[in-house]
Amino acid sequence: MKATVAAIALLGMMLGTQAASAQGFRSGKWTVGFGQGMVEHTVRNGPGNEFMILCDTGATEDAERTGLSITIRxxxxxxxxxxxxxxxxxxxxxxxxxxxxxxINNRAAQSNFDVLWEALRKGRSMRVLLADGRTSTFSLEGVRKALGPKACETGFTGRMPAKTNAKR
Structure with a gap:
């Protein structure tokens, strides 16, 4: 009897773990995590398809590692x-x-990053197309909560040339 109860409990834990891992990549809901000075805003679409916005909040001194990570397999x-x-x-x-x-380390990338952030917060659908033709759609469920109202700092934020006060 004890062996049967233990076997049922073990089977339940194994099925629960598999369901949780499967849900992690199938759910399509945006999540936020933090590690090693980076805030990671992530959404997955099936196994191996991931879109991530990485916000450098302390990995470097000037947010130089803020960027995107896209995996399409x-x-x-x-x-x-x-x-x-x-x-x-x-x-x-x-x-x-x-x-x-x-x-995000130049003026064009900074501009596109700010537009992307706002578009994601307001959007209904998202698709990514890589140079080699691979493509994937990603859910925007939970993106407003995950991203927040203001885009994160980047390696280019505030690096505009200073105005000079030179008199003529």
Whole structure:
């Protein structure tokens, strides 16, 4: 009798763990996590498809690691180098990935990042298209709560040239 109860309890725990892990990538709901000076705003669509906004809140001194991380495993390797197009409703934004990833470290990327943040908070649908043709849609369920009203600081925030006070 004790062995049967123990076996049923073990089976219940195993099924619960599998259901929780399966739900983690199937749920499509935005989540927020924190680790090593980074706030991670994440949504998943099936196994291997992930869209993440990384906010550098202490990993570097000047938020230099703020950026995006996109993984789409429909075919081949999980990442792509080159142009990445993100569609939120009718808004299309372009980002570029290089050897360092998708960092927000120039004026164009900063502008697109701010527009993306706001579009995600107001949007109904999102699709990502990588340079090699891989694509995935991602849910916007819970995105407003996950992102908050203001975009996080980036490596380019506030790096505009200072005005000079030189007199002529």
């Amino acid at each position: 429909d075919r081949g390797a999980p990442s792509s180098n080159g142009e990445i197009r993100i569609f939120v409703d009718d808004e299309e934004l372009t980002f570029f990935e290089d050897k360092d990833g998708i960092l």
